[in-house]
Amino acid sequence: MNVLTTTILRNNLADSIKEVQENKDYLLVSNKGKITSAVVNIDLFEDLVALSNKDYVKSIQKARKEYEKGEVFTHEDVFGEL
Structure with a gap:
């Protein structure tokens, strides 16, 4: 399971979106230690x-x-x- 903090996602947004697109996958996003959202293919x-x-x-x-x-x-x- 791929979990990124909001800071890491913000700093690597283009690469993260590319990873989701190419792998037909999703990334979970955490904020203050709690998973709050997802970036989904x-x-x-x-x-x-x-x-x-x-x-x-x-x-x-x-x-x-x-x-x-x-x-x-x-x-x-x-x-x-x-």
């Missing part, structure tokens, strides 16, 4: 937001059940002969 953030949406999670669960039952479409079913 945008892909991870979007996933977290999507997973907090109950309807989205239900649609994923439904799709997985359909897939397990073999209820899928082929490329030809969807697009026909192009």
